[in-house]
Amino acid sequence: MNIKYIKVTLFLFGTVFYGCKPDMIERGIIGKWSFDQITYNDSNIMSCLYNNMFTFKRDYELELPEISNYCEKAPGSEIVNGRWKILVKPDKRAYVYIKTANKAFNNKYQITFYKDKGNGMLKAVLNSKQMKIIMRTGSFNPEYQGDIIDELIKLTN
16 A cells, blocks of 8 residues: 555544534534533532522524522622534634623633533533532433444543
């Protein structure tokens, strides 16, 4: 076999695989996510939220929780919508950019998927300079979609 052919094939395979990474992460994040934990500047703000869910929609719209204006730990906001996108940096770290007028949530978050050891559910950590969110989704059945869960974990760890 020609060495040049092998190099070109490997280059194209790597380009296609790298190009699919954001698509796979998007596939993983779309859906409803409930918060297990949420902190803003290292303070637990779960009690400041009117609900504890994100909904990442296919059209890159986002529903997020309202934050009480009486919360002393985070800026209150009645804004409950925004937009999101995935970006994978050259160092292979994956990020979710959330664009919203809600000041607490408007940020860039590194995303890391992992599996709940007890039930195999897909979980994720979103981590920014100010906020850390640990969340779970029931969108993937670990018994039937374990390969997808494993791939998401591999892509973000």
